[in-house]
Amino acid sequence: MADITIYIGNKNYSSWSLRAWLMLKQAGVAFESEVIPLYAPGSKEKILRHSPSGKVPALRHGDVTVWDSLAIGEYLAEVFPKAQLWPAAPAARAYARSISAEMHSGFANLRRHLPMNMRRVVNPRPLTDEVKADAARIAALWRDCRQRFGDGGAFLFGGFGIADAMYAPVVSRLRSYAVPIDADAAAYCDAIERHAPYREWFVAAKDEPMVLAEFEV
Ligand SMILES: N[C@@H](CCC(=O)N[C@@H](CS)C(=O)NCC(=O)O)C(=O)O
Incomplete structure (x- = not known):
């Protein structure tokens, strides 16, 4: 048994997972992963057996939760520094942390109006001004990252890291709801969609049988 287990929600809908x-x-x-529908x-x-907040994701590593x-x-x-999950340079790392926190605490309109639904047959949804503003802010911060820090690869700070993981569900949403985006944002979405782990999750999500009506908008 692996020493690391991640408890996650439905792959089709659970963007935080x-x-x-x-x-x-x-x-x-x-690692092992366990889906909790x-x-x-x-x-x-x-969920509460593994996560004191009653929400997923939760990670167990030995006796650490x-x-x-x-x-x-x-x-x-911290535990796997060789993976370089944050950029090495302090300025880039501060930027990566800022945009990751911005995603974590923000973009509520986009998240609510365009719930992640990887199985969705691509189909546009009319956008409110607030959702358009969220999408524009995200496209602007992606462009800024790519221009300032993206030289070493196709992701926000070159190699794939935490900031990319934080925005990956946005890529899924922009695609499923056919949100109009500029060429730079489209190129970044392509890079995420080519990322092998993202594809692995996407394929598994497509196969999932559970349907949650409230996210089928
Ligand atoms: N801030 C949390 C949000 C976690 C969250 O909202 N998880 C949802 C699934 S995406 C959940 O567990 N919902 C189940 C419930 O509330 O019962 C994070 O970043 O992990």
Whole structure:
């Protein structure tokens, strides 16, 4: 049995689970994952066995438990420094932390209006001004990252890291709801969609049988 287990929600819908799982994949260590189907009878009790907040994702590493996607990223970055989950340079790292925190605490309109649903047949949804503003802010910060720090690869800070994991569900949303985006944002979405772990999750999500009506908008 692996010493590391990540408890996650439905792959089709659980954007916070996707973030933490991508971080763990990037850490390059063996782990097990357990899907706890969300918003079903008994879900909360099952989650609470592993996560004191009653939410997923939660990570167990030996006798350490870490819950909350961003805390999981910070823990993995500390414990597996070779994976370079944060950029090495302080200025880039501060930027990466800022945009990761901005995602973690923000973009509520986009998240609410365009719930992650990887199985969705691509189909546009009319956007409110607030959602358009969230999408524009995200495209602007991606462009700024790529221009200032992206030389070493196709991701926000070159190599794939925590900041990319935090924004990966946004890529899924922009695609599923056919949100109009500029060429720079489209190129970044392509890079995420080519990332092997993201594809692995995407394929598994497509196969999942559970349907949650409230996220099928
Ligand atoms: N801030 C948390 C959010 C976690 C969260 O909202 N998880 C949702 C699934 S994406 C959940 O566990 N919902 C189940 C419930 O509330 O019963 C994080 O970053 O991990």
